[in-house]
Amino acid sequence: AQKVTQAQTEISVVEKEDVTLDCVYETRDTTYYLFWYKQPPSGELVFLIRRNSFDEQNEISGRYSWNFQKSTSSFNFTITASQVVDSAVYFCALSEARPDKLIFGTGTRLQVFP
Amino acid sequence: ETGVTQTPRHLVMGMTNKKSLKCEQHLGHNAMYWYKQSAKKPLELMFVYSLEERVENNSVPSRFSPECPNSSHLFLHLHTLQPEDSALYLCASSQHRTATGELFFGEGSRLTVL
Numbered sequence: 001a002q003k004v005t006q007a008q009t010e011i012s013v014v015e016k017e018d019v020t021l022d023c024v025y026e027t028r029d030t031t032y033y034l035f036w037y038k039q040p041p042s043g044e045l046v047f048l049i050r051r052n053s054f055d056e057q058n059e060i061s062g063r064y065s066w067n068f069q070k071s072t073s074s075f076n077f078t079i080t081a082s083q084v085v086d087s088a089v090y091f092c093a094l095s096e097a098r099p100d101k102l103i104f105g106t107g108t109r110l111q112v113f114p
Numbered sequence: 115e116t117g118v119t120q121t122p123r124h125l126v127m128g129m130t131n132k133k134s135l136k137c138e139q140h141l142g143h144n145a146m147y148w149y150k151q152s153a154k155k156p157l158e159l160m161f162v163y164s165l166e167e168r169v170e171n172n173s174v175p176s177r178f179s180p181e182c183p184n185s186s187h188l189f190l191h192l193h194t195l196q197p198e199d200s201a202l203y204l205c206a207s208s209q210h211r212t213a214t215g216e217l218f219f220g221e222g223s224r225l226t227v228l
Binding site: 107 | 154155162204218219220221224
């Protein structure tokens with residue numbers, strides 16, 4: 001069965017702190033894709049990153065970095081030097097080759113205070 | 115202007131009303147989706163359309179009726195809804211209906227059923 005678990009419901013930090021959002025997934029497929037989406041207060045989900053199951057290289061994009069570890073079925077997301085504009089709900093998602101649909105976690109609400 | 119536009123942004127309706135949610139994408143994509151976002155629950159995929167053909171109905175009650183007249187427009191017709199149907203309804207599109215593509219979301223239609 002496919003499942004995505006985001007155990008952290010809400011995280012609060014002060015600006016400039018680093019914060020890591022956890023994501024643990026379950027799948028029986030050997031080919032799958034993992035995603036992170038950001039949902040700001042305006043409502044629309046914004047795509048941040050996609051990784052396939054064959055690429056365990058960590059990725060860095062500016063203040064964002066992602067740590068993919070198949071051994072622990074985790075795909076964690078770290079924001080370095082957080083800013084108030086990072087405040088949003090962040091969703092981790094999984095899709096398998098078949099069926100081709102996204103399975104979302106319940107999301108982690110991040111609040112960054114000035 | 116966002117790539118995916120949803121109207122109305124907010125809708126309040128009684129259980130006996132009939133209303134429709136509209137979604138329009140300006141990205142030239144071939145696949146469109148309806149998702150339901152309820153508080154403290156993962157996003158739920160409701161319907162998938164690919165090239166105007168419904169390819170997935172995720173066990174959604176018949177009081178929700180989708181319509182895709184062309185690849186740019188997607189509707190969700192609502193009738194005799196229940197209070198538990200109150201949620202944020204998100205429309206999304208992707209270039210193709212695949213597991214590898216990213217989804218582009220609209221800002222959602224917040225529905226309240228009285």
